[in-house]
Amino acid sequence: xxxxxxxxxxxxxxxxxxxxxxxxxxxxxxxxxxxxxxxxxxxxxxxxxxxxxxxxxxxxxxxxxxxxxxxxxxxxxxxxxxxxxxxxxxxxxxxxxxxxxxxxxxxxxxxxxxxxxxxxxxxxxxxxxxxxxxxxxxxxxxxxxxxxxxxxxxxxxxxxxxxxxxxxxxxxxxxxxxxxxxxxxxxxxxxxxxxxxxxxxxxxxxxxxxxxxxxxxxxxxxxxxxxxxxxxxxxxxxxxxxxxxxxxxxxxxxxxxxxxxxxxxxxxxxxxxxxxxxxxxxxxxxxxxx
Amino acid sequence: xxxxxxxxxxxxxxxxxxxxxxxxxxxxxxxxxxxxxxxxxxxxxxxxxxxxxxxxxxxxxxxxxxxxxxxxxxxxxxxxxxxxxxxxxxxxxxxxxxxxxxxxxxxxxxxxxxxxxxxxxxxxxxxxxxxxxxxxxxxxxxxxxxxxxxxxxxxxxxxxxxxxxxxxxxxxxxxxxxxxxxxxxxxxxxxxxxxxxxxxxxxxxxxxxxxxxxxxxxxxxxxxxxxxxxxxxxxxxxxxxxxxxxxxxxxxxxxxxxxxxx
Numbered sequence: 278x279x280x281x282x283x284x285x286x287x288x289x290x291x292x293x294x295x296x297x298x299x300x301x302x303x304x305x306x307x308x309x310x311x312x313x314x315x316x317x318x319x320x321x322x323x324x325x326x327x328x329x330x331x332x333x334x335x336x337x338x339x340x341x342x343x344x345x346x347x348x349x350x351x352x353x354x355x356x357x358x359x360x361x362x363x364x365x366x367x368x369x370x371x372x373x374x375x376x377x378x379x380x381x382x383x384x385x386x387x388x389x390x391x392x393x394x395x396x397x398x399x400x401x402x403x404x405x406x407x408x409x410x411x412x413x414x415x416x417x418x419x420x421x422x423x424x425x426x427x428x429x430x431x432x433x434x435x436x437x438x439x440x441x442x443x444x445x446x447x448x449x450x451x452x453x454x455x456x457x458x459x460x461x462x463x464x465x466x467x468x469x470x471x472x473x474x475x476x477x478x479x480x481x482x483x484x485x486x487x488x489x490x491x492x493x494x495x496x497x498x499x500x501x502x503x504x505x506x507x508x509x510x511x512x513x514x515x516x517x518x519x520x521x522x523x524x525x526x527x528x529x530x531x532x533x534x535x536x537x538x539x540x541x542x543x544x545x546x547x548x549x550x551x552x553x554x555x556x557x558x559x560x561x562x563x564x565x566x567x
Numbered sequence: 568x569x570x571x572x573x574x575x576x577x578x579x580x581x582x583x584x585x586x587x588x589x590x591x592x593x594x595x596x597x598x599x600x601x602x603x604x605x606x607x608x609x610x611x612x613x614x615x616x617x618x619x620x621x622x623x624x625x626x627x628x629x630x631x632x633x634x635x636x637x638x639x640x641x642x643x644x645x646x647x648x649x650x651x652x653x654x655x656x657x658x659x660x661x662x663x664x665x666x667x668x669x670x671x672x673x674x675x676x677x678x679x680x681x682x683x684x685x686x687x688x689x690x691x692x693x694x695x696x697x698x699x700x701x702x703x704x705x706x707x708x709x710x711x712x713x714x715x716x717x718x719x720x721x722x723x724x725x726x727x728x729x730x731x732x733x734x735x736x737x738x739x740x741x742x743x744x745x746x747x748x749x750x751x752x753x754x755x756x757x758x759x760x761x762x763x764x765x766x767x768x769x770x771x772x773x774x775x776x777x778x779x780x781x782x783x784x785x786x787x788x789x790x791x792x793x794x795x796x797x798x799x800x801x802x803x804x805x806x807x808x809x810x811x812x813x814x815x816x817x818x819x820x821x822x823x824x825x826x827x828x829x
Contacts, residue, residue: 296650296711300670304708307689308677314688362587369584383816384588388595390812390819392769394789395805399594401797402601409597439591471576500680503771507793517680524776530688537684544678 315535332535341519341536345543348516351434351505352498358438359445359494360487367446367486368479371453382450389443397507400436401427404508428510436508437498445490452486453479492548499544516540595809602802619803629804632788639699639784640767643706644760647714650707651759654715655722655752656744659730668719674712682708683776690777697779705773710763717762721755722748758822761815 318327366385374381388396403409406425414420426432460482464474480487502517520540523533605614623629654667674682686705687697695701725748733743749756771786778787792801 296653297667297670299650299707300711303686303689303704304674304682307682307685310689310692311681311685314692365580365583366587369580373580379820381584381588383813383820384592386816386820387809387813388591390765390769390816391809392771392786392789394771394786394793395598395801395808396594398789398793398797398801398805399598401793402597403594405797409593439594442591496676496678500678502680503775503790507790520680520684521775524684524687530691533684534688537681541678541681 311534311537314531315538317531332531333539335532336536336539344514344519345516345540347514348499348540349543349547351437351501351515352495354434355437355441355498356445356491356494358434359442359490362438363442363445363490364449364483367449367453367483370446370450371456372458385443385446388440389447393440394503394507396440397436397504400439400508404432427508428512430509430513433505433509433513437501437504440504441494441498444493448490448493449483449486452483456482495548496544500540598802599806599809602799602806604799607797607799619799623800623803623807626800628783629785629788629800632783632785635699635702635782636768636785639702639706639782640764642703643710643767644714644763646703646707647711647763648718648756648760650711651715651718651756652749655719655748656741658722659744659748660740668715671712671715674708679709679770679772680776683773686773687776697777698782701777701779702774702782702784705777706767706770709770709773710767713766714759714763717759718752718755721752725751754822758819761819761822765812765815 315332316328316330318329318331370378370381370385401408404426405411406423408426410426411420411423415423456479460478461474464478465471469477500517500520502515502521505513505515506518516536520533520537523529523536600612602619603615603617604612605616605618683705686701686708690697690701690704729751730743730747733747734740738746769786770784771790774784774787775790778784789801789804792798
C-alpha cells in the first residue's frame with residue numbers, strides 16, 4: 278500500500294512523455310512524411326500538385342534497377358569478404374590470443390572509434406600513383422611504371438571491407454567467446470577433422486553473431502555513397518549516390534523520396550529473401566547433428 | 568611430413584591474423600609518417616618537420632568545425648542520456664517499459680541515409696533552418712538508439728531489493744532514483760555517453776544531409792578537404808584524432824563494459 282501512496286505523492290514525471298514526443302516527432306513523423314512526399318507530384322504551376330504513383334514509375338527503367346542490383350552486389354560481396362577475413366580473426370581472439378587478447382581487441386576497436394573518412398584518406402597514400410603500393414611493386418620489379426589503383430570497382434570494395442571489418446568481427450567474437458570449448462574438443466575426440474568441426478560445430482554455433490554482423494555490414498554498405506564517391510571518383514553510381522543527387526543537387530525532393538522508398542523496400546525484400554535461402558540451407562545441414 | 572603439416576597448421580592462423588592487422592594498420596602508419604614530412608604528398612620523404620601541425624593550429628576553419636562537432640556531440644549525448652534517465656525513472660514508478668523500448672530500436676535499424684533523407688525533407692517542410700539545431704536533433708535520434716539499450720540492460724541487472732530497501736526506509740521515489748539508481752548506473756552511463764559522443768563526433772551521413780551551409784562539422788570538413796585533394800594538414804589532424812580516440816577507447820575498456828548491441 279505504501280508503494281502506491283508514494284507513487285501518488287510523486288508528481289507525474291512528464292519528462293518521459295517528452296522523450297516520446299521527441300522520438301515521435303523526429304523519427305516516426307519524418308518516416309511517414311517521406312512516404313507522403315513520394316506520392317506527391319509537383320506541377321510546373323506553383324501551388325498545384327497531384328497525388329499519384331508517377332514518381333515511382335519514373336524509376337522503373339533498366340538503369341535504375343541496374344543501380345539497385347549493383348548496390349546489392351557490392352554490399353553482398355563486401356559482407357562475404359568481411360566474413361572470410363573476419364572469422365579467423367574472431368576465432369583467434371576468442372581461442373588463441375591468450376594474454377594478448379585485450380591488446381588485439383583494443384587494436385580492433387580503435388578503427389571503429391575513429392572517423393571512417395580518415396581511413397579512406399589513409400588509403401589514398403597507399404593507392405595513389407606515387408603511393409606505397411605502386412612504389413612497392415616498382416621496387417620488386419613487378420611493374421615498370423607507377424600505376425594508380427584508384428577509380429576501380431575492386432579498390433572501392435577493398436576500402437569498404439577495410440572500413441566495415443570490425444562490424445563483422447566483434448559480433449562473431451562475442452558469440453565465440455561464450456562458446457563452450459569442450460564441444461570443440463569433444464568433436465575432435467570423436468574423430469572429426471578440423472574442417473568437419475568447423476562446418477558442423479563452430480559455424481552453426483556462431484550463427485547468431487554472424488547474423489548481426491551481416492546486418493551491421495550489409496545495411497550501411499547498401500546505401501554507402503561516401504566511399505564510392507571518394508575512391509571511385511564519381512565513375513561508379515550506387516543507390517546512395519542517386520539519393521544524394523536527387524535530394525541535394527537536383528532539388529527534386531519528391532523524386533528523391535520516392536527513390537529512397539524504392540531502395541528501402543528493395544533492401545528489406547533482399548534481406549528477407551537472403552534469410553529464407555540461408556535458413557533453408559542451414560536447416561538442411563543442422564539435421565546431421567541429430 | 569606430419570611434423571611439417573602440424574607446424575603449418577599451427578602457424579597459419581597467427582600468420583593470417585598478423586597479416587590482417589598489418590593490412591589494418593599499414594595505411595594509418597603511412598598516414599602518420601607523412602604528417603611529419605617536410606614536403607606535401609606526391610614528393611617522397613624529404614625531412615622531419617612539424618610545420619603541418621603549426622598550420623593546423625593556425626587554421627580558423629578547422630577550429631570552427633571542431634567546435635561545431637564538440638558542441639553537437641556534447642548536446643546530443645546530454646539529450647540522449649536525459650531521455651534514457653527519464654525513461655528509467657518512468658520504469659521505476661511502475662511503468663511498463665519493455666514494449667515501449669521497442670519504439671527506440673528503430674533508430675539503429677533504419678539505414679542512416681534513409682533517416683537523414685526523411686529528417687531533411689521533414690525539417691525543410693517545417694522550415695526549420697538547417698544548422699546547429701537540426702544537427703543536434705538528428706544526432707540525438709541516432710545516439711539514443713545506442714544509449715538506451717546499454718543503460719537499460721544495466722538497469723535490469725541491478726538488484727531490485729536495494730531499491731525496495733531504500734523505499735522501505737522512507738526515501739521518496741525521486742530520492743531513491745537520485746541516490747541509489749543513478750549512482751549504480753554511473754559506469755554504464757559514462758560508457759554509453761562516451762560511445763554516443765564518439766558516434767556523433769564521427770558521424771558523416773546525418774551531418775552531410777542535415778548540416779546546411781553555415782554549420783560544418785569536422786567530418787564534413789575532412790570530406791571537403793579530401794575532395795579537393797590530398798593535403799598534409801589532414802594528416803596532422805588525423806594523427807591528433809587517432810591519439811584522441813585511442814585515449815577514449817582506453818577509458819572505455821577501463822570501464823570494462825561491453826556494449827551489448829554488437
